[in-house]
Amino acid sequence: MSPHKAVRLARTDPVRASRPVMLAIAGDSAAGKTTLTRGIAAALGQDRTSVICVDDYHRYDRAERKQVPYTVLNPACNYIEVMEQHLQLLALGKPVLKPVYDHSTGLLARPVLIEPGEFVLVEGLLPLHSKVLRACFDVTVYLDPPEEIRHGWKLRRDTAERGYTAEQVLAELERREPESAAFIRPQRQWADICVRFAPIPGKEVEPGTPLSAELLLRPTISHPDLSTTLTDDDRRTVHLKLIRDADSRPVDALHVHGYAPREDARMVEKVIWEQLPSGHGTPMPETLGRLADGTRSEPLAITQLLLVWHLLQARPTP
Amino acid sequence: MSPHKAVRLARTDPVRASRPVMLAIAGDSAAGKTTLTRGIAAALGQDRTSVICVDDYHRYDRAERKQVPYTVLNPACNYIEVMEQHLQLLALGKPVLKPVYDHSTGLLARPVLIEPGEFVLVEGLLPLHSKVLRACFDVTVYLDPPEEIRHGWKLRRDTAERGYTAEQVLAELERREPESAAFIRPQRQWADICVRFAPIPGKEVEPGTPLSAELLLRPTISHPDLSTTLTDDDRRTVHLKLIRDADSRPVDALHVHGYAPREDARMVEKVIWEQLPSGHGTPMPETLGRLADGTRSEPLAITQLLLVWHLLQARPTP
Numbered sequence: 276m277s278p279h280k281a282v283r284l285a286r287t288d289p290v291r292a293s294r295p296v297m298l299a300i301a302g303d304s305a306a307g308k309t310t311l312t313r314g315i316a317a318a319l320g321q322d323r324t325s326v327i328c329v330d331d332y333h334r335y336d337r338a339e340r341k342q343v344p345y346t347v348l349n350p351a352c353n354y355i356e357v358m359e360q361h362l363q364l365l366a367l368g369k370p371v372l373k374p375v376y377d378h379s380t381g382l383l384a385r386p387v388l389i390e391p392g393e394f395v396l397v398e399g400l401l402p403l404h405s406k407v408l409r410a411c412f413d414v415t416v417y418l419d420p421p422e423e424i425r426h427g428w429k430l431r432r433d434t435a436e437r438g439y440t441a442e443q444v445l446a447e448l449e450r451r452e453p454e455s456a457a458f459i460r461p462q463r464q465w466a467d468i469c470v471r472f473a474p475i476p477g478k479e480v481e482p483g484t485p486l487s488a489e490l491l492l493r494p495t496i497s498h499p500d501l502s503t504t505l506t507d508d509d510r511r512t513v514h515l516k517l518i519r520d521a522d523s524r525p526v527d528a529l530h531v532h533g534y535a536p537r538e539d540a541r542m543v544e545k546v547i548w549e550q551l552p553s554g555h556g557t558p559m560p561e562t563l564g565r566l567a568d569g570t571r572s573e574p575l576a577i578t579q580l581l582l583v584w585h586l587l588q589a590r591p592t593p
Numbered sequence: 594m595s596p597h598k599a600v601r602l603a604r605t606d607p608v609r610a611s612r613p614v615m616l617a618i619a620g621d622s623a624a625g626k627t628t629l630t631r632g633i634a635a636a637l638g639q640d641r642t643s644v645i646c647v648d649d650y651h652r653y654d655r656a657e658r659k660q661v662p663y664t665v666l667n668p669a670c671n672y673i674e675v676m677e678q679h680l681q682l683l684a685l686g687k688p689v690l691k692p693v694y695d696h697s698t699g700l701l702a703r704p705v706l707i708e709p710g711e712f713v714l715v716e717g718l719l720p721l722h723s724k725v726l727r728a729c730f731d732v733t734v735y736l737d738p739p740e741e742i743r744h745g746w747k748l749r750r751d752t753a754e755r756g757y758t759a760e761q762v763l764a765e766l767e768r769r770e771p772e773s774a775a776f777i778r779p780q781r782q783w784a785d786i787c788v789r790f791a792p793i794p795g796k797e798v799e800p801g802t803p804l805s806a807e808l809l810l811r812p813t814i815s816h817p818d819l820s821t822t823l824t825d826d827d828r829r830t831v832h833l834k835l836i837r838d839a840d841s842r843p844v845d846a847l848h849v850h851g852y853a854p855r856e857d858a859r860m861v862e863k864v865i866w867e868q869l870p871s872g873h874g875t876p877m878p879e880t881l882g883r884l885a886d887g888t889r890s891e892p893l894a895i896t897q898l899l900l901v902w903h904l905l906q907a908r909p910t911p
Contacts, residue, residue, distance in 0.1 A: 334706075336703075354690055354706065356687070356688055357688065357689070357690045357706070360678075360682065360687070360689075364678065369674070369678070370674055370675065371675070371678075372672055372675045372690075372692055372704075374690055374703075374704055382703075383703040383704075384703060385654075385692075385700075385701040385702060385703070386690075386692055386701075386704050388652075388672060388675070
């Protein structure tokens, strides 16, 4: 009868082994979150992986947002406290009734039950916004493409898939910039891994060459020892360099060259796939490295494989 | 980074005083839950009271239910575990994003944020179904009208407000009976107070006379000492009798006579209202005792006042 009783968990003794491994992929609109997430889910296995987009926690639908003084990038435009509750519950292996924001109509719709699999991949604008949110994750990623590249991606996607005109997208990007600076980009500091897909400055490449990737591997989690895994040949494709981050913190920068011969890159992928923690032993899925336009990016595939390595590594030991 | 961190509560030190008082009103379809709840909310004050219908936790919409082998009375037809989460959170004073089932369309709709007031009134088919649910409440009520009276109420409401034909309602009542027996009526045993509105058998009354009320006051919570509050005159309207319940447990039965002169009943209401715990001192609201058809039932008003007494009594002391 006393309210004190109410705090008890529904199930007694939630065993550590039943808790999922949680990955966050944060980044601005059209930074490539869905593309990155899709390949990771395929590599882990769709049947044991739950994918959640936290943009579903938008507080207002598209029409209502016209009456509020902020954009969806603002935490005030999202149910952050409910997002915190739900991610905490998922981290404990419990189901949640997740709200649904329909990007194609701009409406908030009927919620869906999410029963967490062995892995929960959480992508969206603000998954690293608060300390409570960050504490829910085993591995955190921030996607950090150069702004001009991201703007091009957003223009292409929002006109093709979300029913906006080019003018509307450009105006929206401008309107969002202050809140992007205030709320989205600060999340970069909290990521274990920052990923930047970009051309290498000054380097001439053939048309159709994938963007290179720079992965900042922060010492907040243990990274695989690539020095023993990769051969000297592999280093033409992938190399590691100790640098200082913009805030002067030391960090390992892993460079994956988009202009490397595809066969060499595929060899690196194979080496990483075969080094994945035991018990994985399935063939490497075709969807790794697949871009929205159907072409393949080896730097993307290698990034996805590295994250798969982390997720398998973080699995609770029974 | 470890999943263990994720279990921490979002806010540190949720103080006992900020937790709401929680009331459950359980009962079968059309047992009078909404009517009872409405007057209690009015008496407590709409601004400090949240009302929740747990039938919003239906798992399927009306069309989908045609494809499942059970009715809405079956826990399998409801998100019981999510209901448990949400009531636990509300009992701690936290907001929840509550699903919405629209009775007029039969569709599941956009969820709404509920930020609990000082009092949370929870009504529905299954709020006392599980131990976790029951532990969330300070006071629990089961509405237990005779089946023939409830069938009449359901027929009237579902044809007038929910777009069903009389034949459909009668067929549905028959279809639901096994699950009513299996899941709804067993909740009666868990209630602190069982309320039955019914005519007194063998008693001839004028048309328009309100139904009498029998309230079983179980010793699971402390009830007001009516023996000191009520005068001998009042006992013509209200009297208390020690009986054995159907399961042979001892229980106080409070009888409120619908055929008593209205002035006498109003006097009893006034006496109870004035005895309410200090700090309430507002005029007695007009909505107390109001039935769905707009007429007034003094036994209903007295029942509502007794529950208001319990909720004010259960408030945490600062």
